[in-house]
Amino acid sequence: MKLSKTALLALTTLLLVGGAAMVIAMTMGLPRQDPYVQAVLTLRGDSKRGKVIFENNCSACHGQLGKGEVGPNLEGVASRRTDEVLIHQVVSGKTPPMPRFELSDQQMADLLGHMKKL
Numbered sequence: 114m115k116l117s118k119t120a121l122l123a124l125t126t127l128l129l130v131g132g133a134a135m136v137i138a139m140t141m142g143l144p145r146q147d148p149y150v151q152a153v154l155t156l157r158g159d160s161k162r163g164k165v166i167f168e169n170n171c172s173a174c175h176g177q178l179g180k181g182e183v184g185p186n187l188e189g190v191a192s193r194r195t196d197e198v199l200i201h202q203v204v205s206g207k208t209p210p211m212p213r214f215e216l217s218d219q220q221m222a223d224l225l226g227h228m229k230k231l
């Protein structure tokens with residue numbers, strides 16, 4: 114089969130646009146579809162264990178009670194942000210100086226449970 118120049122051009126454009134769209138979707142992180150977020154949200158968080166995780170990892174910046182130091186006050190943060198956004202905030206490292214945390218699914222669920230009580 115012999116492709117015309119126009120058909121070839123149209124095909125190339127289609128491939129390029131498709132590829133670019135895929136890269137954009139991937140780099141945006143689409144938190145809702147993230148398998149890690151999904152896994153965390155299926156678990157029941159233990160806020161008591163979450164409190165310990167918070168005191169060890171977060172209190173230096175957000176204060177022991179989450180009222181804020183270097184980092185913002187987190188009181189009532191769960192009423193302002195969705196679970197997906199909160200999880201993303203902790204594991205993405207997208208807002209320096211807040212570091213990117215590597216927590217197991219269960220640890221993240223526990224921490225989320227604690228954040229909901231702040």
Ligand code: HEC
Pocket residue numbers: 167170171172173174175183184185187190194199202203208209210211212214224228
């Ligand atoms: C090195 C200091 C630092 C540490 C440690 C830190 N944070 Fe942060 N955090 C920040 C800063 C600064 C911001 C504001 C980021 C921005 O939006 O520019 C922030 C923002 C947040 C927000 C978003 C608040 C909002 O109103 O949207 C949440 C939630 C949060 N941190 C939770 C945590 C948790 C949970 C931990 C521990 C696992 C943690 N942070 C550890 C500095 C820190």
